[in-house]
Each structure stands twice: as structure tokens, then as C-alpha cells.
Amino acid sequence: MKVAIIGNGVSGITAARWIRKLGNHQISVISSESDYFFSRTALMYVYMGHMKFDDIQPYEPDFWLKNRIDLVKDRVKQVVFDEKKLILESSEPIVYDKLIFALGSKSNMFGWPGQDLNGVGGLYALQDLQNMEAFSSGLERAVVVGGGLIGIEMAEMFHSRKIPVTMLVRESDYWNNVLPPEESAMISRHIVKHGIDLRLNSNLGEIIDDGDGKACAVVVKETGDKVNCGYVGLTAGVSPNVDFLKNSSLEVERGIMVDDYLRTNIGDVYAIGDCAQIREAKPGRKNIEAVWYTGRMMGEVVAHNVCGNKIDYDPGIWFNSAKFIDIEYQVYGDVPQESNSIYWEHSCGEKSIRIVYDQNTQIVTGLNLMGIRFRHEVCEKWLASKAKLEDVLENICLADFNPEFYETYEKSLISQYNESFGKELVLKSKRSLNSVLSFLKQ
Amino acid sequence: MSDPVYNSMSVANPHPLHLDLQQKLASALAAIGLLIILMAAINIKMVATVQMLWLSLSLISIGTIWFAYRAYLTKSPGIKNDGIMFSSLTNKGLWAWMAGIFITGFYVLLYWFPSYLGLAQDDQGNTGLVAFFDPLSMLLKSKPASQWFVYGVLYTLAILIFGLRFIWKYRYNKYQILRTLSVMFFQLGFAFLIPEFLQKLNYPYNDMKNMWPLNYYFFDEWSIKGFLEGGNLGWFMLLFGILMIFIISPVLTYLYGKRWYCSWVCGCGGLAETAGDAFRHLSDKSIKAWQIERWLVHLVLLFAFLMTMGVIYSFFHNNPQGYWFDKGSIVMLISIIVIGLIGTNWLVKPFKNKIDQKALYIFTGVMTLGLLLMIVSYFTGNKNALFIDFYTLRSSYGFIIGAIFSGIVGVGFYPLMGNRVWCRFGCPMAAILGIQQKLFSRFRITTNGGQCISCGNCSTYCEMGIDVRSYAQKGQNIVRSSCVGCGICAAVCPRGVLRLENGSEDLFSKTDEIRNIQVK
């Protein structure tokens, strides 16, 4: 069987690796962005000089040959579904028996005046990074539009090169359409502490042309303020990269529509990763999830389905992580902006724990961490087994995943709870791997 | 996208290093301090030599510390790797080559041409660099300096100064702070001050933390005699050294992994972690390098084993009477140890399963052969245990492993091959502890479920060249015999994926689970 995969991101590559593990099929991966698979999530570190581009490629170049995965560097212009054929931009067409779309996302552009000028760009593809690099030398100020996960990465990137940054954020606090208010305020403080000019409640009005087709300033819609700059980063979210499929027989809504087995409406055609839209998402999950690990999970599941093992795609309990300059962030389960929760914050103002629970049943439904690492498997077990709030609190040490010798916070957390609720809970377990292992085995 | 080597000395460097005025001043101070030492080294006569020594050491220390202060303490705590890949010194540019050649040259002089450093020849006093350190040596042990004293002072100073820099750089991470304080303490106390004072008091002296086989001369005739003739203290040191090998070190490795030694105690590791920190990302991560490492380091260990057998045998051959043990009982003892080692590896199931088959055969073969030769030698009254002149064996080990490998390649090549080349490819101590770590230690690096984003920071900054990411992205725990437990992978991971920890519940199945598999 001949399997063609469009896209060499994490989802496409995971699919290719698993198809190889499962059988002897012929595998071609077509992608126009880079020669080899790289970690998109690590693009920022190349710009910051933490790593070289080679370092963010998880496999050595001869891996592909050894595993007989053909890499084709080209762009797919069109898919002729009836003939099972891919039309490429510069090379010969490719015929397939089964096709997997793993197209990823593209940066959102909202038709802002000036969005096509030179010195304006998103942060998604390798080419975006090269664009940033090209404008960085001698850059006196960069403006980053958008207060999401990618926006703050871009701000940190410029900041690392001592380039002054202005961030325009539509919301009244950083990312408060996702984060609860305390966490959101914490991150806003942190951004300002780093000397980044954070403008809240600010939308982009227009980008001004310097006369040579290059951006030289932006205008803030609300205030009319003009901010001079040599680069404008547009990071107002991403959406599935499916434009070239819109007028075909493939069913596309925002993303490519797939069922629980990641099949599209056309036989032998599948879609995975950022570009896939699940028809009926599992409880607690969204239809489109543009995160790294779901791409990896879908890649594995689709490989089984392509190879004839019918496997239902179930990503389990939601989790994610990110980093806001120096503050690490982890979330497990459901943590809405407004919720019934207990919240503990360290006096330094850069570490916090939030436990979300149901008022009536006392069942814990989500955990949100700032500056503290929790153990995924323990959190998952609590959420899956519907553990009660006080049970979680008394055993909170089991979840600790900070490096050894780190300051403890468990006592402070539990005594805060005891004070506010008039309880007398005590810590029941210790920070010890053996206790964790026994807990997980139960 | 290609990665040009950005040379920070070139005019068109696209990523200039951001040095502020204070950092430039600090560099100037350190440079003046270094200049004074160099002047002394080429025998330029200076006024007030004693004060000059203190002045130059102080200028170097203050300059470096000030520089580090500005580099790290003016910023908020957090990962501080900005621009590492752009700087000439840390990215194999011109500065790196110059530094590499300079250090290598120093080692060559130190090992083979100490007279060029000014070491006294035939009863004349020291000159040059060695003489420059005489005042300090007189103060500490009432003897003029030797080239090794100069080396010891500079080595210790480097660990202390760069240790402070390291602590500031990683000040968000308490594990890093504590283990660095620990190596600073062991270097200053155990490796430097205590032996110097003992010399002053005419006691036998020894760096007690420096154990066999890293300390490959521990069983040399002069060393053993030194202990035996050194009264109670000598006996204590001998027994402590043997206890370290057979009891203390395996127990500590069982409890905490080899990191207790390599990252908390050892002097080579201490220098690598502190002075070598800026070069940790240069280690080769390829699978090829891993293969070479496994062969090389274990062959060095085998070499050390055989050499030591020969050395001990010869000692008792040359000194037939006067000690508790005679040659016969020593041959018995060595046989029991060797057979015990071979037997354990074959008979204990969890061990045997974890050892590479080829390696097991080679180890068994070579050790059996060595043992047989020794027994034959014993019964034929041959003075050489292995029929090879053990002096040749011993001195070639000292030359190849002790000098070239651990000194020149180990430290001189920091800026070109990374800071743990010796620890990874050559150190027999690391090899032994690594085997113990792999076979029966509670230590592992746990990966946190599905949180890894495959970014590669962990692999890049692993000084031992371990591709940490390849385990982390699968969600598999990491137990590699080479892992020194420095904890940097965990410290630079932006997603909190890695944790160094110890547990006995799953001693022999630590790495079995692969968490990131959807379809089990």
C-alpha cells in the first residue's frame, strides 16, 4: 500500500513513524516548509540563541532513510480525489492508496490595513522566523499584536536581543479570555516587570507604510496612539491551514471534518493535527485543538486506522503547558476563567495553585499551576477517579514535580484552606517517589 | 536554514554580545590580573612579588565575579541561555580555538615540561610561574611551590569563581545551588587545603574523596607504602579508600545514582560543571558518539582493572614480608573478587538482562584471561602478573589516560568538544558508577506524562551528550549509565517535564513504561 502524508509536522511525522512500525507500506511525506521535521514549539529558542536549527530537529537526518520514509520537499497544489493523485508545484504528481492531511495551521490575519507590508509577519513557519531575523539587526522597536501564547513568545524573543517591545492586547489583562483573573494579572505583572510595554484593551488600528512598502509604525485603534517600530508581529491566534481545499469535494468547515477514526468524508482520506476538526469531540475536549500532543496522539491513532486496526481517537483528560517568559504554566482538566475554586499564591507573586471543584459534589475538575510543576499522572488519576477536594489537598505532596530541594508550599496551601473553611486538614502523604508509585498502582 | 558561526570579533556580527560598561571594566580587571601572571611566567622581574601574586589573583577573581554579577544578577531568575549559540567563545569560533589552544598548551607544559613553567632544576630555586606561587606555598605548607601546587591553586580558584557564577546563573534552581556549593567545598577542603596542611605537618596526605579507579595511583607501591608507613592516619586513609570502593560508593550509588559523586563531590566533575558550564552544549549527541563512548569508557575501565591487578601483585612480589598479607593471599583475594564480579553479572537475572551481550562476553573473557595469567605467574614465581612488565603498563596508563585524556582532551578541549569529554569517554570511575547506576540504582529521571513538546533544550544542554528528548517525547524514564545527574536538563526544560528522583518501588522496571503511547 502507498500512503501519502501531506505535512511533516509532529502529526504527519508521528503517523509516518507508526505506519512504519505497523507494516511494510510505502510512505511518502510531502512538505514545503523544511527538509526535515523540526519542533515548531522550539522556533523561539533558535532566534534567542539557545539552540541551533539542527538542535530542534528530533531525529538525525539518516533516520528517514533507515526507516524508509520518503521525504518530498514540495507544495501540494491540488488533490484529485477521484484519481487518488496529488498535484505538486514543481515535481511529478504522486498517486496514493491512502492519504493523510497533516497541514497544520496558519496565523490569523484579520484584514488589518498594512498587514501585507514588509516587516510584518506572524510566528508559525520557519519562514516567519527568517523574516524576523532579517529585520532584527538595528531594530529599534517591535510591536507584537495579540495576547496569546505565541504573542508572548515573540515578545520574549525580541526582548532576549534587547530590542524594545510593545505588546497590544485586546483583553483587559493578558490572556484573560482563557486564564482566571489572578493568574492573568500575575502574567501581566511579569510582562511589565521585564520592561515590555504592555498595552491592554488595545486593538491594532492600522500599520503605517514608510513609503517604501515597509512598516514603520502602528496605530492603536482605541486611543489613536502611534507607536513607531521597525517590525510588527501579528499573533492573534491560528486557524487550520486548509484554504487550498475549500472548493473541493472534501468536507471542510473551519478545519477538515473527521469522525472518531479521523476519517474524512472521502474514503481512504484522513486528517490529523491542527488542520483536523473532530465532528463530535469527546467530553471536555474541543473540536479543533492546535496543540503539540494532540497532533502526536492523532498521528499514532491514524496510523492504526490506516493500517486496518479500527481505533477510536480519545485524547483523554485535557492538559497543556506553556511558559510566560520565566513563569511555567500547567493545566490539567477543566479550568474556566470563572470557577468555583481555591486559589493559593506564593508571596513572591509568581507561583500559584488553583484547584477547581464542584461546589455540590466537592469533586475536583481541574488544576492550574503557575511556577510550580505537578505530576501529570497523579493529576490525571485524581481527575479520572473524581477525587474530592479535601482528599486532593491532603495528598497534594503526591503531585509535586518540582526539582529536589525546592521550597515546599504544601503546608501553606493547606493551612490557608483550613483558615478560610475552618477545617483541620493535615498532610497525609510525603513527597516521595515510592508513595507516588504506590498511589499510581492502586 | 543554515547556522553560520557568528564571530563576535567581526565587525558585522549580526548578534552583538550585550556587554555593559561594567562588564567591560570587569573584563579589563581580569585581563590585567592574567597579564601579571603571564609576566611572571616569562620571568619579567617585578617589584613586590608577594603583593603581585595577591594582586593578580584578586584581580582575576574580582573581574570574573563582577562580570558574572552583571550578566546574571541584573536579570530576573530563570533560564539564562540567550545568545549562547551566537557567541564566538561558546560556539567554536575564534575565541574558542584560542582558549582551547591556550589551555592545552598549559597542560603540555605542566605534564612534560614543568621546567618551562619555572620548576626548580638541580637545587636552584624556582623561577617564573612556579616561583610566583612560592609565597602562597610557603604560607600553606612551608615548602616552595611545585608545578602541581600552581595547578592546584588555579584549579581550585576556577571552581570557586565559576562556581559562584554558576550559582547565580541557575539561582532559580535549588538543586543546582546545593550541588555547586558541595563541589566547591570538596575541592577547597578535601582536594586542596587538607592535603596541603597534612604536608605541612609531615603526615601522609591524600585527596580522600578521589577514589580508585579515578585515582589510579592509589595502589601504586609508593602510595601504599606511604599509607602503611604513615601511622594511624595512613592506615585510616588506606582503609577508607578501600571502603569507598567496595561499600560506601555502591551504597550511595544505589541510593542516589552516580550523581552523588560525579556532580556533588568529584573534582573533575566540579571543574566541568563550573568553569566548563558555558561549553556544555558542545557535547556530541549523535548515536555514533554514543557507541564510541560505550566502547571507549568501558575499555579504559578494563585497562584500569588489569593494570591495578598487576600493580598490587607486583607490590606483594617486591615486598614478600612485613605485611599482614602475602602474595598468595592477595592472589586469592583478587581471584575471589574477579570471579565474584563475573558471577554476579551472569547469575543475577536483572543484571544480565541489562548488560549488552557483547560487552558481557568481552568482560568475562578478558578478566578470566587476566586471572589465569596472574595465577600462572604466581605458581611460576614470575614477577609480572600479566607477563607484561607492569611498569610499562602502569606508565602507559598514566601517560595515555592520566595525562592526555583527562588533562589535555578533558580540559583543554572544553571549548571545542564540551566540558565532560573526559567524564564521558575516558573516566573509569564514571564507568564503574555508571554500571552500578544502570544495574541497581534507585535513581532515574522521570518524564512527566505527555507534557514534552520535543523542543530539544534538554538534549542540547546535556553535557554527557544524552539525547534526553528521545526519551522524554516518548514519556519514558531515563536511566543512562553516563548520566551524571547534573540536573541541567530538568533546569532548562521549559515545560517541567523532567525530574531527577530516587525510588525503590520499581527498581528493576524503572524504564519499562512508555507513557506516550495512545494505543496500548
Ligand SMILES: Cc1cc2nc3c(=O)[nH]c(=O)nc-3n(C[C@H](O)[C@H](O)[C@H](O)COP(=O)(O)OP(=O)(O)OC[C@H]3O[C@@H](n4cnc5c(N)ncnc54)[C@H](O)[C@@H]3O)c2cc1C
Ligand atoms: C511558535 C509556536 C509555539 C507553539 N508552542 C506550543 C506549545 O508550547 N505547546 C503546544 O502544545 N503547542 C504549541 N504550538 C502548537 C503546535 O506547534 C502545533 O499544534 C503543532 O505543531 C501542529 O502540528 P501539525 O503536524 O498539525 O502541523 P504543522 O507542524 O504545522 O505541520 C504542517 C506542515 O504541513 C505543511 N503543509 C501545509 N500545507 C501544505 C501543502 N499544501 N503542501 C505541502 N506542505 C504543506 C506545512 O508547511 C507544515 O510544514 C506552538 C505553535 C507555534 C507556532
Ligand code: SF4
Ligand atoms: S541527562 Fe540530564 S542530569 Fe543526566 S547528565 Fe544529561 S543533563 Fe545531566
Ligand code: SF4
Ligand atoms: S523534555 Fe523538556 S526540554 Fe526536553 S524536549 Fe521535552 S519539553 Fe523540551
